[in-house]
Amino acid sequence: MKLLLFLISTLPLCAVSYVGDFDFSPGRTDDEIRVTGSATLTTPGTYSADSIRITGDLIISTPGTYRIETTAGTFRVSGSITGPGAGTTLEIEADDNLTSFTNGVTISFYTPEPEPEPADAPLLNISTRADIAPGKNLQPGFVVGGDIPRRVLIRAIGPGLAQFNITTAMPNPRLRVFQSGEEIASNDDWNAADAATMAAVGAFAIDAGSADAVAVLTLAPGAYTAIVDSATAGQGGEIILEVYFVN
Template identity: 35%
Template sequence: MKRNLLRIGAAGLAMLFASLGSLSAAHLTGLSLFGVTTFGNQLVTIDPMTGAGTVVGSFGDTIFATGLGVRDGRLFAFDQVNDRLREINKVSGALISSIDIGVGNLTGEGALTFRASDGVGFLASPLNANNEPVNDFFMFTIAASGTAGTSVRVGSTGVAIDAMAFNSRGILYAIGQADAILYTINPANGATTAVGPIRVGSDNLIKNSPIAGMTVAPANPDRGGLEEIYASIDDRLFIIDPTTAAARVASADVINFGPFVSSVAGLAFAPGAGTLGNISTRLRVGTGENVGIGGFIVTGAPSKRLIVRGIGPSLTRFQDPLQDPEIEVFNANGVSLARNDDWRQSQEAEIRASGLAPTNDKEAAIIGNLAEGTYTVVLRGTRSTTGVGLVEIYDLNLGNGSRLANLSTRGFVERNENILIGGMIVTGSAAQRVVTRAIGPDLRARGVANPLQDPQVDIFDGNGIRIAGNDNFGTGGQTDELAQNGLTPGDSRDSAIILTVPPGNYTALVTGVGGSTGVALVEFFNLTR
């Protein structure tokens, strides 16, 4: 079991908790603090104010990453298993490239960093292939193709290095593997110079694990423009003065990514990236104009690989689940692209491999690659059956360049469990600016005979806490932003909310004011570019 391994005296403890209230993060706006876990093989984000950690996703491979570097806004880690540089997708955490830079047999918990001015990379490796403490220091470049690189050993650091990072002026800082000393490294030959032991208050930090991560933050105006070092040591987040090695503690609790001590092996500030990874709607599926009709938009290139599901029989907590759902996907010209009744009839192997196979054989699912464009999915009951159903769309290649930008679902709003419920999952490492709309009276102009006359929308987070609500969109104080994005509803009784939401699960409940019923549309638009 992971233990609290930070050992400092009473004065240090007092400094620890006193410092927590004095932190400011205005200079970090637009940046995420990324980390990699050596044993978990995951990309994570860490709150620089509190040290709270969130898993972005798994690498999908075992690489025992040590060090995390940023080059042109992209994240890279060194793969100790295959001696390759690996780029990491900031939305999903998946490995998306493997670059041979000509460095092999690096062992021990080393470090990786890039110099921002020219994109040149540096690696430190305490041990060679024979586990001899050579403390090698390498410099490498990546070819313009991005598929290969070249490296050269420029010297030895003389001491085992655990983590290293450049500041904006090209000064290379490092943390010793065993001694918790802050060093500078000469990039030309690897020679190290001690700044001093890292200390909290008057107590030197005692480092228990040979794994650590560090990065240099942008200049902090609250600290006289100092570019402070953020370091993960023994699974606590420290903020270090690079001129004195004096540290304050950002995390009162252990950053817990597994049972191992000091699982975070690299840190880096970089612009975050996010998307809507899943969008769904639960509704009562009727017949005629009261079937479930969902629309979604794919933006960007390349094509987006999606799975669309129609769920019914597994919704057992509802009194009247749709017993035999079927789905059909159409393009913007109304041409049917695919149809499915029971998911095991076709694409069974692909659907199972996605990890999103429905739990009931009577439910429907389709996997496909869709180019940029507008699409419609119709959810109906086989042989005109009715009941509560769920239409879902999942992005199967997060962060590949294209994305789900919009979902809208039309359905009949009743009362109690038969209201219209939309869901979205924000994935990745950055908050997204999302418009949620509930459209009712405006549908009459689109030929709907029985529209909901006064819709209300309420937004809840993944803990079921209501975070926002709106009845008439003009009362929300967001009319200008709605107009700027071309999303002003056509009737004053329609509802709309704009929120910036961090990664997580969200639900939108559409009801009729005063218990009214009728056909409504729930919509999510991602404004983040």
């Protein structure tokens, strides 16, 4: 925190001048203190003088409560007041100034709490859209992370794309899931029992009895491949393959 103070009053009869940066300790003097440079308050306590004029900065070196009293009323800092960010208070009594600074002021130094970094949101689903030629397939991979099994919803949507005015969708997609080259699951036409899972993850609805392919699996951490092709020989078309992490 930095605060600029510039307060003016008449000169006292006696002054003690310091040239260069100077360290102050708590105490009392009836003289004016002039510092041509920066002044450092080294220890919490009361610093009292007839008046105090600092041409540079006023620096507080350690946390604590510091009090400045000027019996003639003048306290002037031409630079900035700086201090530790936590647990530091500067109290100033400087009456009879030509400004409205007449009843004392308390300056509290603090360090703002940093804004917390947003937590990394877990990946909920991935999807890809493809136009598969007759006799060809789509082979995207996905990884189940962490160290515990995850429940996964995998969908190969063809006929269900009609609701989005897609007229070139694959009529009868087939879904197969592989791990390390071994087929661990497959589906041709989806089962209505999976409708609740699809609704739970926010997947768009598909018609009951459609030829879309859906699999709900519990998969251990590792890498997997989902292969989509046509269950009917000689057919192709557009599909969307989706993978949802249910829990």
